[in-house]
Amino acid sequence: MKISVKIGKAVFKNPVTIASGTFAHAEKYYNLEEVKKLGSLIPKTVTLRAQEGNPPPRIIETPSGMLNAIGIENPGIDTFIENKIPSLQKIGIPLILSILGHTDKEFIQIVEKLNQVKNISAIELNLSCPNLKHKTLVAQSEKATARLVRSVKKISKVPVIAKLSPNVTDISSIAKAAEGAGADAVSLINTLTAMVINTKTRKSALGNFTGGLSGPAIRPVAVHMVYRVAQRVKIPIIAMGGIMTADDALQYILAGASFVAVGTANFVNPRAPLDVLEGIKAYMRKNKIKDIRHLIGKVES
Amino acid sequence: MPALQNIFKVASNDKLSPRFHRLCIKSKPLIKDVKPGQFVHLRVRDGLEPFFRRPFSVYRNKKHLEVFYEPIGPGTELMSQLREGDDIDVLGPVGTPFSMPGKNIKQVVMIAGGIGIAPFLMLSDVLKRRNLDLVLLYGGRTMGHVYPMKEFKENGCKIFVATDDGSVGAKGRVSKLFSKINKDPKTTMLYTCGPNPMMAAVQAFAKKYHLKGEVACEEVMACALGACLGCSIRTTSGFKTVCYDGPVFDLDEVIFD
Ligand SMILES: Cc1cc2nc3c(=O)[nH]c(=O)nc-3n(C[C@H](O)[C@H](O)[C@H](O)COP(=O)(O)OP(=O)(O)OC[C@H]3O[C@@H](n4cnc5c(N)ncnc54)[C@H](O)[C@@H]3O)c2cc1C
Ligand SMILES: Cc1cc2nc3c(=O)[nH]c(=O)nc-3n(C[C@H](O)[C@H](O)[C@H](O)COP(=O)(O)O)c2cc1C
Ligand code: FES
Numbered sequence: 001m002k003i004s005v006k007i008g009k010a011v012f013k014n015p016v017t018i019a020s021g022t023f024a025h026a027e028k029y030y031n032l033e034e035v036k037k038l039g040s041l042i043p044k045t046v047t048l049r050a051q052e053g054n055p056p057p058r059i060i061e062t063p064s065g066m067l068n069a070i071g072i073e074n075p076g077i078d079t080f081i082e083n084k085i086p087s088l089q090k091i092g093i094p095l096i097l098s099i100l101g102h103t104d105k106e107f108i109q110i111v112e113k114l115n116q117v118k119n120i121s122a123i124e125l126n127l128s129c130p131n132l133k134h135k136t137l138v139a140q141s142e143k144a145t146a147r148l149v150r151s152v153k154k155i156s157k158v159p160v161i162a163k164l165s166p167n168v169t170d171i172s173s174i175a176k177a178a179e180g181a182g183a184d185a186v187s188l189i190n191t192l193t194a195m196v197i198n199t200k201t202r203k204s205a206l207g208n209f210t211g212g213l214s215g216p217a218i219r220p221v222a223v224h225m226v227y228r229v230a231q232r233v234k235i236p237i238i239a240m241g242g243i244m245t246a247d248d249a250l251q252y253i254l255a256g257a258s259f260v261a262v263g264t265a266n267f268v269n270p271r272a273p274l275d276v277l278e279g280i281k282a283y284m285r286k287n288k289i290k291d292i293r294h295l296i297g298k299v300e301s
Numbered sequence: 302m303p304a305l306q307n308i309f310k311v312a313s314n315d316k317l318s319p320r321f322h323r324l325c326i327k328s329k330p331l332i333k334d335v336k337p338g339q340f341v342h343l344r345v346r347d348g349l350e351p352f353f354r355r356p357f358s359v360y361r362n363k364k365h366l367e368v369f370y371e372p373i374g375p376g377t378e379l380m381s382q383l384r385e386g387d388d389i390d391v392l393g394p395v396g397t398p399f400s401m402p403g404k405n406i407k408q409v410v411m412i413a414g415g416i417g418i419a420p421f422l423m424l425s426d427v428l429k430r431r432n433l434d435l436v437l438l439y440g441g442r443t444m445g446h447v448y449p450m451k452e453f454k455e456n457g458c459k460i461f462v463a464t465d466d467g468s469v470g471a472k473g474r475v476s477k478l479f480s481k482i483n484k485d486p487k488t489t490m491l492y493t494c495g496p497n498p499m500m501a502a503v504q505a506f507a508k509k510y511h512l513k514g515e516v517a518c519e520e521v522m523a524c525a526l527g528a529c530l531g532c533s534i535r536t537t538s539g540f541k542t543v544c545y546d547g548p549v550f551d552l553d554e555v556i557f558d
Binding site: 021022023024029030031044052053056057058059060061062063064065066068070073215216264266267268269270271 | 304305306344349350351352353354392395520521522523524526527528529530531532533534535539540545
């Protein structure tokens with residue numbers, strides 16, 4: 001059975017990965033032999049300088065999902081390279097590093113620093129975090145997306161992925177713009193801007209006022225977006241949004257995704273990524289599918 | 302090392318008082334390594350409602366792993382319906398435990414409000430082996446809210462209670478009971494857990510008398526593994542996660558708003 005997939009020239013032994021912002025402290029808590037089975041790992045987004053994140057409360061449970069407004073709390077790229085990358089590399093699976101600059105120039109500065117680091121498989125540009133004080137997201141403009149992807153592609157030593165926002169009228173146009181600018185893949189979806197109001201206090205339930213919705217609640221929306229994007233672009237799609245089980249992941253693969261990322265499900269079931277991987281293999285065995293490429297985008301219309 | 306996440310069987314689930322229940326979980330592989338102040342992150346049933354797991358302090362680790370809880374919402378209500386032999390999905394124990402009092406400490410004071418008493422029984426189980434004065438200051442709303450103190454008495458704790466309406470013990474907040482303890486900073490160690498205003502009062506008291514202490518904090522949690530950064534609280538050195546950096550912090554470190 002062949003389940004390896006590619007982004008640009010980078011090869012991954014299987015399509016299952018972990019979405020940015022949903023995995024940490026591998027050495028302390030996880031059986032690394034098991035984590036090693038995954039195809040890759042996308043750590044929490046890193047910015048140029050350290051960010052302390054948004055005021056609490058930062059999360060709240062919602063029907064079949066959650067809102068978060070973490071605000072990209074992270075130690076900054078230099079500390080990340082020095083202290084975090086070595087331990088992430090010890091896990092022994094390809095790393096896709098998620099980065100965010102508050103300006104195009106910051107993105108470039110981060111990529112220049114990452115160019116000095118060995119053994120990174122790809123860079124994911126987070127163009128779509130809804131929890132920062134930006135009026136518009138890069139991923140809400142075809143132009144801004146294309147400009148940024150183009151300038152990063154010029155210097156990056158590794159494949160570049162554009163992470164897109166669902167908070168747009170037509171995500172497939174943004175994906176097309178990213179592809180046109182040279183992106184090696186797109187990943188979608190980031191969270192949907194949302195809010196919960198506490199009727200007792202008449203205030204937002206989150207310290208940041210709004211947050212991003214994730215989890216199974218968004219899955220059908222995200223599956224449709226992946227389907228739409230797959231109709232328009234040829235580059236691989238990393239799909240995410242409420243994947244809890246292999247069946248969820250297979251929906252995305254049939255819709256056109258080459259990769260599937262498990263996010264929020266990690267909080268409920270830390271074994272979810274492995275369960276998804278095993279389940280995809282079982283489905284392929286049962287349906288006598290020899291190569292995962294024979295499943296990608298094969299939804300019948 | 303036991304697995305991070307296990308499905309265990311419920312050994313028993315009893316109502317101990319009008320408000321408080323105790324869930325015993327047959328979780329032998331976890332018993333040996335768990336330390337006072339750590340917690341387990343429970344998923345009571347499969348399915349998406351409620352969506353998050355729920356965190357609970359480890360109350361005791363005798364034959365079973367015990368959790369002491371108060372039904373206050375959908376998760377804890379569901380928990381109260383568990384019966385012997387039911388499955389329960391246990392993540393953990395996780396979190397930073399209480400540190401043990403140093404050699405010079407003679408008096409250990411546990412200050413708890415409401416369900417905040419949960420982590421202290423195990424602490425007293427461990428500390429009773431040492432030659433220490435164990436004191437428990439407990440604040441509850443009214444008589445029915447007061448924890449049945451039997452096990453703490455068996456562990457040799459001196460117990461003082463305050464209730465808001467005076468139906469048991471002193472009338473007023475737990476701070477009414479601060480006069481009951483010895484305030485020598487060299488030989489006293491405080492541990493506190495309860496509602497934030499209470500812990501803030503303990504912090505102010507400790508500061509005034511230069512007493513050392515630790516606090517077990519609560520915050521809504523998703524992962525309980527330090528992954529989501531959702532349970533952060535303010536500390537003197539920036540945001541820290543309750544689940545991973547805590548739940549136990551130095552008393553003077555936490556900024557209660
Ligand atoms: C480290 C830790 C240890 C805990 N130990 C115990 C324990 O030993 N016994 C016990 O009964 N409870 C304990 N709690 C609190 C317990 O997790 C909540 O009571 C429970 O999650 C409520 O779930 P619910 O669905 O019943 O109610 P919900 O409807 O979810 O909540 C009811 C109310 O409690 C608040 N709340 C919910 N979750 C938390 C939380 N994690 N921390 C603080 N407030 C919350 C909500 O904002 C709401 O106002 C602990 C919490 C933490 C963080
Ligand atoms: C707590 C939390 C933190 C997140 N942090 C990031 C982040 O730092 N960078 C990013 O690109 N996406 C982040 N995301 C979005 C996820 O990577 C993912 O795109 C989204 O949650 C949808 O997938 P899911 O439903 O499987 O979680 C975060 C999501 C959650 C729930
Ligand atoms: S609950 Fe996720 S970091 Fe604490």
